[in-house]
Amino acid sequence: MSEVPKYDGTSDPQEHITTYTTAVKGNDLAPHEESNDEAMPINLELLEGCRDLAYVIMAAQKQRIERYYNRKDNFHFFKVGDLVLRKLTLKTRDLNMGKLGPTWEGPYRISAVIGKGSYELENQNGDKLPSNWNV
DSSP states (O other): OOOOOOOOSSSOGGGGOOOOOOOOOTTSSTTOHHHHHHHHHHHHHHHHHHHHHHHHHHHHHHHHHHHHHHHHOOOOOOOTTOEEEEEOOTTTSOGGGGGGSOSEEEEEEEEEEEETTEEEEEOTTSOBOSSOEEO
């Protein structure tokens, strides 16, 4: 399939779309074998145009959804040296504490930024935690 340029949201995707319409009645094809053989390649070309149209619309819709998601999502980025709290999970929580036990532990200091939203933590004594933590 041909490469479609990225939709930037400034133009209407319908401007770049050519629509094709074909109609076939029930038994009209039987007596016209020769015209059917001639019409088949044309219909195949029209089908590829319809596929391209669907691909352009799908790409434009995907970019609109991505833009909407990124607008309402709040990304938090931390720097090396920031103090953070780590949320306790069911595996790390003390089961004897019950529902009134703490839900956070820390504070921890960020010792390295591993990737987008992934950090290496160390406690107040400088001991690094065994695995990275994602935000």
